[in-house]
Every structure is written in C-alpha cells, then in structure tokens.
Amino acid sequence: MLGRANSLPADSGWAGVESMVDQQTAEESQAQLLLRIAAQDAQALAEFYDLTAKPLFGLAVRILGDVSEAEEVIQDVFVQIWKNAPSFDPLLGPAFYWALSITRNRSIDRLRTRQRRARLIENLENDAAANVPASQVADQGALEADDSALVRTTLNSLPADQRRVIEMAFFGGLTHQEIAEALKEPLGTIKARIRRGLLKLRDCMRANA
Numbered sequence: 001m002l003g004r005a006n007s008l009p010a011d012s013g014w015a016g017v018e019s020m021v022d023q024q025t026a027e028e029s030q031a032q033l034l035l036r037i038a039a040q041d042a043q044a045l046a047e048f049y050d051l052t053a054k055p056l057f058g059l060a061v062r063i064l065g066d067v068s069e070a071e072e073v074i075q076d077v078f079v080q081i082w083k084n085a086p087s088f089d090p091l092l093g094p095a096f097y098w099a100l101s102i103t104r105n106r107s108i109d110r111l112r113t114r115q116r117r118a119r120l121i122e123n124l125e126n127d128a129a130a131n132v133p134a135s136q137v138a139d140q141g142a143l144e145a146d147d148s149a150l151v152r153t154t155l156n157s158l159p160a161d162q163r164r165v166i167e168m169a170f171f172g173g174l175t176h177q178e179i180a181e182a183l184k185e186p187l188g189t190i191k192a193r194i195r196r197g198l199l200k201l202r203d204c205m206r207a208n209a
Helices: 002-006 014-040 044-063 066-087 095-130 145-157 158-171 175-185 189-206
Strands: none
Touching: 014 066, 014 095, 014 145, 044 095, 044 175, 066 095, 095 145, 145 158, 145 189, 158 175, 158 189
C-alpha cells in the first residue's frame, strides 16, 4: 500500500483540497465583511462590492436583459445590503448567496414592474385612440404603489382642464357624458381633453417603463 501511495503524483487530490480551503476562506471573509457592514462600516461595504458586484451584475443582466436596468438594480441591491446586513445569518448560508438572493428578488421585481407598465401603456394607447373612459384604463386598486404614484405625479403635471376631467373619469368613474353634464361643457370638448390627457399620461409611462 505504501508503495502504491508513493507511486501517485505528488499533488494528487491536493488541488481539490486547496480549492475547498480557498472557498471556505472567501466565505468567512465575506461573512466578516457583512458583520462590519451591519456595524455601518462603509469601507466594508466597498470591499464587499469589489468582491461581489461583477457576478451579481451578471445575474441581473441575465434576468432583465438590459444593462442600464441591471445597473440600477445593483445600486438598489447594495443599498439593501447596507440596510439589511444585520439580518444576515451565516448559519443559513454564505454571504455571497445571501446577496445573490437579494439581487434575484430585486431583478424579478423590476421585471414585473416593467411588464405591468408595458400593459398599462398598451391600455392607454388603445383607450386614448378609442376615446374610452379613463376609468377603464386600469383598476386603481390593482395598480402597484410605484405605478399608482407615477400616475398621480403625471396627472399633477397636466394642464388643469385635462387633469380635472381625467381625475373625474379615472378616480371618479364617471363617463364622458356624465363629466360633460357636470361641467356643463360640450361632450366633444370633454372627449378631446381626456384623449389629450391620456396621450400625455401614456408618454410619461412609456418614458418610465
């Protein structure tokens, strides 16, 4: 047996052992960085960024298919890491996989937001073209908080006459005819204002999609 062992290459098996040791060392180092980040150590965050940002960015790009969006997601990810580092538990897994999970979740959230806004833009385009009441563009209760806030911000930027009729339709659920009667203005004028407002709303949603 001794002779058989001596006949093996000197480094047989050692490459795998060394790789395991290196991985364990890296995991321990990253876990220590997160402990320092939890103590509000900005330098530790910078070091953790240098170690992990590239693969995290690669995952975000694969999910989103867009470099610019992936860059924004990674910024959000490291803000979350800074805020949530105290919740990291090394017993539940390596620090890198904890950060990877945050990246995956933020990327999927971003993808879902993009898809929701794409559907809303499509509805706005169709409804504006057909002069459909704004109340049918989307169910306000079904909008996510960020989309609802964007709609409200856009409405506030519209001319007062357009904003008023859009709000009466979108939030009040009134038909074009009911709005015209309430404001004592011609139905055609009301329809034109709603259409112009919907087109501006669509353009803003498209710009932020």
